[in-house]
Amino acid sequence: MSGNSVKILIIEDDKYIADFIALTLRQHDYACQTAASAAEGLFLYSANRPDIVLLDLGLPDRDGLEIIKEILDIKETPILIVSARGQEKEKVEALDAGADDYIAKPFHMGELMARIRVAQRKLARQSDTEESTYCLDNLKIDVLKRQVFVGEDEVHLTPLEYRLLIIMIRNRGRVLTHNFIAKEVWGYAETESAQTIRVVMANLRRKIEKESAKPRHILTEIGVGYRFADE
Amino acid sequence: MGQMLQRPRKGKMKGKGWNAHFLQVQNTAVVLAVATALSLGANALGIGRESVTMIYLLGVLMVTVLTGNYVSGFAASIISVMLLNFFFTSPTYTFVISQSADLITLLFFLITAMISGTVMSLLRQQRELAQNNEKTTRLLYEFAGGFMHVNGEKNIAHKGMEYILRHTGCSSLVTLNEGAVYGGSANERMTGGTAFQIPGVSQSLGSLKVQAGISGIGNENELVIKTVATLMGTALERESIYSERENIRIAMEREKMRSTFLRSIAHDLRTPLTALAGLGNLLNENYDTLTDEQRKELAQNMSEETTWLMNLVENILNMTRINEDRLIIHKVEEVVDDVVEEAVRHMSGLLHGRALEVSLPDEVVTAPMDGKLIVQVLVNLLDNAVRHTPEGSPIGLKVFTQKDKVVFEVSDNGPGIAPDLLNTVFDSFVRGTQPVSDGKRGIGLGLAICRAVVEAHGGSIKAENSVEGGAKFTFHIPGKESHERE
Numbered sequence: 001m002s003g004n005s006v007k008i009l010i011i012e013d014d015k016y017i018a019d020f021i022a023l024t025l026r027q028h029d030y031a032c033q034t035a036a037s038a039a040e041g042l043f044l045y046s047a048n049r050p051d052i053v054l055l056d057l058g059l060p061d062r063d064g065l066e067i068i069k070e071i072l073d074i075k076e077t078p079i080l081i082v083s084a085r086g087q088e089k090e091k092v093e094a095l096d097a098g099a100d101d102y103i104a105k106p107f108h109m110g111e112l113m114a115r116i117r118v119a120q121r122k123l124a125r126q127s128d129t130e131e132s133t134y135c136l137d138n139l140k141i142d143v144l145k146r147q148v149f150v151g152e153d154e155v156h157l158t159p160l161e162y163r164l165l166i167i168m169i170r171n172r173g174r175v176l177t178h179n180f181i182a183k184e185v186w187g188y189a190e191t192e193s194a195q196t197i198r199v200v201m202a203n204l205r206r207k208i209e210k211e212s213a214k215p216r217h218i219l220t221e222i223g224v225g226y227r228f229a230d231e
Numbered sequence: 232m233g234q235m236l237q238r239p240r241k242g243k244m245k246g247k248g249w250n251a252h253f254l255q256v257q258n259t260a261v262v263l264a265v266a267t268a269l270s271l272g273a274n275a276l277g278i279g280r281e282s283v284t285m286i287y288l289l290g291v292l293m294v295t296v297l298t299g300n301y302v303s304g305f306a307a308s309i310i311s312v313m314l315l316n317f318f319f320t321s322p323t324y325t326f327v328i329s330q331s332a333d334l335i336t337l338l339f340f341l342i343t344a345m346i347s348g349t350v351m352s353l354l355r356q357q358r359e360l361a362q363n364n365e366k367t368t369r370l371l372y373e374f375a376g377g378f379m380h381v382n383g384e385k386n387i388a389h390k391g392m393e394y395i396l397r398h399t400g401c402s403s404l405v406t407l408n409e410g411a412v413y414g415g416s417a418n419e420r421m422t423g424g425t426a427f428q429i430p431g432v433s434q435s436l437g438s439l440k441v442q443a444g445i446s447g448i449g450n451e452n453e454l455v456i457k458t459v460a461t462l463m464g465t466a467l468e469r470e471s472i473y474s475e476r477e478n479i480r481i482a483m484e485r486e487k488m489r490s491t492f493l494r495s496i497a498h499d500l501r502t503p504l505t506a507l508a509g510l511g512n513l514l515n516e517n518y519d520t521l522t523d524e525q526r527k528e529l530a531q532n533m534s535e536e537t538t539w540l541m542n543l544v545e546n547i548l549n550m551t552r553i554n555e556d557r558l559i560i561h562k563v564e565e566v567v568d569d570v571v572e573e574a575v576r577h578m579s580g581l582l583h584g585r586a587l588e589v590s591l592p593d594e595v596v597t598a599p600m601d602g603k604l605i606v607q608v609l610v611n612l613l614d615n616a617v618r619h620t621p622e623g624s625p626i627g628l629k630v631f632t633q634k635d636k637v638v639f640e641v642s643d644n645g646p647g648i649a650p651d652l653l654n655t656v657f658d659s660f661v662r663g664t665q666p667v668s669d670g671k672r673g674i675g676l677g678l679a680i681c682r683a684v685v686e687a688h689g690g691s692i693k694a695e696n697s698v699e700g701g702a703k704f705t706f707h708i709p710g711k712e713s714h715e716r717e
Contacts (some may be wrong), residue, residue, distance in 0.1 A: 087605070106537075206568075213628075219572070220572050222565070222569060223602055
């Protein structure tokens with residue numbers, strides 16, 4: 001898959017990382033620019049309106065959360081967070097602030113490319129209307145009839161499981177925090193609701209996955225939330 | 232000590248009051264009556280006056296013995312003289328003395344009776360003193376011995392209160408300077424009562440409040456309480472010295488561990504770094520002369536080395552967290568599936584053709600845990616299995632519940648663990664004294680982290696060789712609920 005005319009802005013203060021990300025992206029035909037500080041990044045953003053932003057949370061001049069808000073105020077843009085390991089709290093905050101996804105350092109370029117493809121698909125999908133069926137591998141969902149099939153067999157889901165599944169599919173490819181899911185389902189988020197989500201998710205996974213230890217569709221991001229596989 | 236022992240005697244006298252005096256008077260009267268009756272009988276039988284005097288003398292001695300008091304001895308002597316005078320000197324039945332010999336006899340009798348009475352009562356006092364001394368020594372011995380075997384602030388306080396209750400019948404309350412309060416239930420802390428200091432070497436360690444009865448504490452009980460307070464002070468002081476020494480020992484051990492840790496890391500970093508530098512150089516300097524195939528292989532090797540380094544750094548980071556402050560963990564009810572999935576996903580690229588067979592419990596199991604750390608434990612165990620098995624051999628990961636525990640089991644069918652290492656595999660840097668062989672990868676660091684993490688979760692980990700061959704690592708953490716599959 002090539003980048004065609006997709007423009008990517010990399011805001012990252014580490015020169016080596018920024019360079020090698022840019023190099024890889026250019027090889028895949030993406031147009032990219034790099035910024036070493038928040039100020040430079042925001043300037044380049046307003047000037048060039050990139051389609052996707054790659055944002056390092058640990059910038060020297062400004063707080064990552066502020067940058068996310070500022071970018072989203074200008075225009076709805078997929079933002080990918082690049083963070084160090086073990087910063088779960090910051091990650092969750094960034095995701096709740098509107099970032100689309102995150103990738104933890106150190107990462108493999110393959111992972112990053114996959115995330116960028118997800119963001120790209122989201123861009124393409126934005127104009128589309130709500131799909132009435134969803135199909136990936138052996139999983140088929142008929143939204144109108146509220147039916148879920150694994151292979152040829154229909155699977156019976158509880159209303160809560162079905163709702164979770166639909167929320168995940170609507171946001172497929174993105175990491176959904178426990179908070180986000182709880183708010184979507186109940187309208188508010190509490191500690192207990194995160195606990196309920198974990199259990200419901202595990203049950204759902206047992207119903208639609210062939211092997212729950214090596215899931216095809218619902219992936220866990222420990223300490224952050226869940227991601228519905230998009231490819 | 233002498234002063235200490237006199238006081239209780241006085242207290243006793245005061246305490247006895249009029250009843251005791253009455254008893255003494257009664258005793259004296261009875262003894263003298265008996266002596267008079269005997270003397271009258273003897274006199275009727277024609278036995279001489281000398282023997283009669285002896286009977287009275289015996290009576291006076293008995294009075295002293297019975298009453299233990301020289302005042303009554305004196306009184307008995309004087310009464311005896313009067314009785315002798317009345318009944319046995321001529322003219323009888325009068326208090327008149329007609330013969331000077333009788334007067335002298337009576338006088339000598341009086342002196343002898345008084346001296347022997349005094350000596351007798353002194354002897355008795357001595358005996359009482361000795362008995363008291365013995366009792367006090369016994370108490371002291373009991374207290375001191377009792378505190379000897381008591382450890383911990385709480386136990387010391389309770390022991391002290393127990394002694395006070397047993398020997399004085401008073402309930403008490405211990406308040407230590409650090410703020411801990413023992414004794415009495417929370418809602419009925421005593422309001423009145425007498426406070427005693429618990430002495431320490433340099434300063435008072437706290438206070439001991441004793442709730443006395445209506446009659447007050449009393450001198451003897453006060454002594455007991457003060458003794459207990461002093462012994463409590465000594466015991467508490469001993470306790471604090473002990474814990475201080477323990478802290479120093481732990482700090483020293485930690486310091487030692489830290490330096491070993493650094494040395495280990497340096498060793499472990501050197502190998503892959505040397506390899507990386509070499510590979511990079513080779514690629515850079517001979518790029519044109521290398522074939523595409525060779526270049527690809529070199530790059531592949533570099534990326535493998537780096538992956539290994541990343542895992543090492545991850546472990547080092549966790550290790551520092553563990554070393555810092557006894558590992559701070561953030562426990563959340565985590566579904567076991569999620570943790571296993573993340574670990575399996577992490578390992579997917581590192582298995583090199585080995586099949587990973589995963590078995591999960593049938594129902595959804597959750598347990599309070601720090602998900603990231605348990606993932607790290609699983610990754611380390613799986614990585615360990617990968618490193619010790621030939622390519623293509625299967626590795627098993629099994630999770631099941633046992634009563635209220637969640638058990639994780641990682642097994643392989645490699646050569647197993649050397650028997651002499653079985654007990655030490657989880658110790659960090661076991662190789663400490665042995666020379667580090669640079670060819671061999673990985674230190675006990677990974678497994679040491681496993682143990683630290685599992686223990687911080689209140690579980691335990693063990694390594695064994697399974698009967699079918701191969702190594703088996705099992706750890707369990709306390710779980711709570713299992714949710715039935717809907």
